[in-house]
Amino acid sequence: MKICIINGPNLNLLGKREPEIYGSQTFKDYLKKLQGKYANIEVSYFQSNIEGELIDRLHEVGFSYDGIILNAGAYTHTSIGLGDAVKGIKTPVVEVHVSNIMAREDFRHISYISPNAKGCIFGFGLEGYDLAIESLLK
Template sequence: MDKKRIIIINGPNLNLLGKREPEIYGADSFEEFLKKLQIKNPELHIDYYQSNIEGKLVSKIQQADSDFDGILLNAAAYTHTSVAIHDAIGAITTPVVEIHISNIYKREEFRHKSIISSKCVGMISGLGLKGYQLGLNYFKN
């Protein structure tokens, strides 16, 4: 049986995990965390992509539609501003789970609105990096 192919797509500033506001985001880099996810989920093929550039995220979402069975998307700040990412999710058939490391509802008011949520199958927010594992669990069924 083929492994389900899942891609994790992270948006702007998530390349700074481990350095940026560790009290909110933790001390591990995402690459370190990704290795742990891959070991813990051997029944899945997990790829990873990160960009600070909105258009590259849109292109990766479009490409993922033909290459992957599921997407975990942490659009970061673009969650609250990007109609382009919203439209890209709406244009594909691959299910997308929206992920946020921090609880967006406990932060600044402008972060309380997610433009992309209406196109995602669900959202996980505020559980730290554990949210990625919960998202992977969704695709295991």
């Protein structure tokens, strides 16, 4: 099984940015734990702060991988293009957010990803990625 985790803007700052919201662990360290926990699965990772690069990556893996975990960051709430990319691929996508987006600013309550995703997980910190993998395994 092949799963690709795709993280959007500012998620490269996990562990540094607003630790009261996002925690103090870097995604790089967390990814090592995930890959160890799911050693029988190929878990690849891509992060970009550029919307078009995220769309390109979805297109690259969206017909050959078994699952995609997408945390589009702030693009979740603004990018019709990312929503269309998720809709246009065959691979199931689980939308993940570290924070509880429904408990934050009103503009974060809108997602252009959700209508095209297999499911959505938010508010469980980095553990949301574990939950997403588990959902793709079922």
